[in-house]
Amino acid sequence: MTIAIEPNPAGLYIHIPFCISKCPYCDFYSITDHSLKKKFVKALLLEMSLYKSVPLIYDTIYIGGGTPSALKSKDIGQIIETVFNLYKITPDPEITIEVNPKTVTPGSLKEFKQTGINRINIGVQSFSDEYLRFLGRIHSAMEAKEAIAWAKNAGFENLGIDLIYGIPGQTEKSWLFDLKTAIQIEPDHISCYTLTYEPKTPIYNHMKSGAFSPMPDFLAGSLFELTSDFLENCGYIHYEISNFSKGTSKKSRHNLKYWSDAPYIGFGPSAHSFDGTSRSWNVRSVADYIKTIESGLFPVEEKEVLSKEQQIIEAILLGLRKKEGITISNFNIKFGLIFEEVFKETISDLKEKKLIALDNNQCRLTKKGTLLLDSICAMFTLNEF
Incomplete structure (x- = not known):
């Protein structure tokens, strides 16, 4: 890895x-x-x-x-x-x-x-x-x-x-x-x-x-x-x-x-690791985990390489979980796009319904919007690219 x-x-x-x-x-x-x-x-x-x-x-x-x-x-x-x-x-x-x-x-x-x-x-x-x-x-x-x-x-x-x-x-x-x-x-x-x-x-x-x-x-x-x-x-x-x-x-x-897309390594059965662009996870069974390691092998069960679109959607989902929300400038630099332009229609709709707020370089959920996190994230669709 x-x-x-x-x-x-x-x-x-x-x-x-x-x-x-x-x-x-x-x-x-x-x-x-x-x-x-x-x-x-x-x-x-x-x-x-x-x-x-x-x-x-x-x-x-x-x-x-x-x-x-x-x-x-x-x-x-x-x-x-x-x-x-x-x-x-x-x-x-x-x-x-x-x-x-x-x-x-x-x-x-x-x-x-x-x-x-x-x-x-x-x-x-x-x-x-x-x-x-x-x-x-x-x-x-x-x-x-x-x-x-x-x-x-x-x-x-x-x-x-x-x-x-x-x-x-x-x-x-x-x-x-x-x-x-x-x-x-x-x-x-x-x-x-x-x-x-x-x-x-x-x-x-x-x-x-x-x-x-x-x-x-x-x-x-x-x-x-x-x-x-x-x-x-x-x-x-x-x-x-x-x-x-x-x-x-x-x-x-x-x-x-x-919640911030930082890298981490997970050890032990079923533990996940993330490097910023790909995710892997270990075998779940303790017995299989032990057997694999005793054989000198990495106990990784599977690895998933995230597409740019997947990374963007995850960044939105995880970012909106935090009170301060998504730092727009960081988002734009990381993905090479302009957040407020790419999701212009969605942002306008959500702001009108008072579900999100944009201020001080942050896009965050309102208290009302927090109750609808999953539904709101689903509105940031990839067809806007």
């Missing part, structure tokens, strides 16, 4: 594919059989060595999953040490680990902190035991609060939590309870995701069988607006559709790379 040198630092993503229990709504690759843990870590370190000649500098390391905290801290420490031994890392990297409240203790969190990790993201999802049961989470609301307190005591000064809304039966009142509880805990970052029903997941099958009805789109939309208004009033920056930070310095530097 050839990756061109970019002026901005790149990111490293490390996928840990093990979970204690598979959440019924989750579409990310993971397994509950932990018998291959030792072989997996060995294979992961070998995969990292295959990319050591890539001429990039990195300023973010993100350990996701799955449930990374299903690994022992010594394994996480070895992974981070290998990264620093093999790659050029900036002096102030953001190093994140995702954890499940049920898989951490005061001691393990302190050990994670000692490995060099300086940012932690806790998968809370809800502070209601009723909704946690519906989501198939293995922790309780109390255990989530304990894990957050333990993480703070361990010395994490950049702490994020994930929450889910749009759960069947959820009301504005019950969702506001989750948000108010979160605010009392004072996390540095809050990600609020709408519950989605991905095909082939257990929750999708249950919905299709008539076991429950999904929340209507209009109600999910009202919860989104409630979320944005409430958290912004509490001092959080709504910097991306699903993400809020307590100040600019607490934004997820790693995730911003995904």
Whole structure:
């Protein structure tokens, strides 16, 4: 895989594919059989060595999953040490680990902190035991609060939590309870995701069988607006559709790379890599991943080279997810065109409907437009070229 040198630092993503229990709504690759843990870590370190000649500098390391905290801290420490031994890392990297409240203790969190990790993201999802049961989470609301307190005591000064809304039966009142509880805990970052029903997941099958009805789109939309208004009033920056930070310095530097067309390399089963013009992804099976690497081969399943048109549409979709939107001058330089001329009719229509705004070299969604992201992006059609 050839990756061109970019002026901005790149990111490293490390996928840990093990979970204690598979959440019924989750579409990310993971397994509950932990018998291959030792072989997996060995294979992961070998995969990292295959990319050591890539001429990039990195300023973010993100350990996701799955449930990374299903690994022992010594394994996480070895992974981070290998990264620093093999790659050029900036002096102030953001190093994140995702954890499940049920898989951490005061001691393990302190050990994670000692490995060099300086940012932690806790998968809370809800502070209601009723909704946690519906989501198939293995922790309780109390255990989530304990894990957050333990993480703070361990010395994490950049702490994020994930929450889910749009759960069947959820009301504005019950969702506001989750948000108010979160605010009392004072996390540095809050990600609020709408519950989605991905095909082939257990929750999708249950919905299709008539076991429950999904929340209507209009109600999910009202919860989104409630979320944005409430958290912004509490001092959080709504910097991306699903993400809020307590100040600019607490934004997820790693995730911003995904929304800004920055290069990144992904390690582990199913992990994706992007070099600015092409995307590749690894095999999903842990066993196949290990076998391929033990054979001395790259575990890449497939690679996709993006056409100029595909790059343009992705830049629009990802750019509009961010609060500041698309930086028009950067867009024009990158693609050799004039944004406001190429999409003149679409921009005019969207501005008239007050769905987008153009000012200070930015094209961004209005609050009203944010609810219609997918529909708006579909309007930037390629037949305008």
